[in-house]
Amino acid sequence: MDEVKDEWEVIAVGIGYVVARNGPYGYPDLLDHYYMDEDNAQHVADQLNGHADITDAPRFNED
Incomplete structure (x- = not known):
């Protein structure tokens, strides 16, 4: 059985946000x-x- 994975989305909950997706x-x-x-x-x-x-992440070997 192939599992379809939906993309993660930002959902407003109250005065903040959660990250969620449709699961199995x-x-x-x-x-x-x-x-x-x-x-x-x-x-x-x-x-x-x-x-x-x-x-844009800094690298350890950069001055």
Whole structure:
């Protein structure tokens, strides 16, 4: 059986945000963190979806 994985999305909950997706059998998969800033939640969702831009990360060998 092929498992279809939906992309992670940012969902507003109360005054903050969670990162979630549709899981197996229609049950949601939720991360165990509540974000107050939508940009932080979107960054995590992008990382989980493989869309994160990590080219700006500092490298150990740079001066």
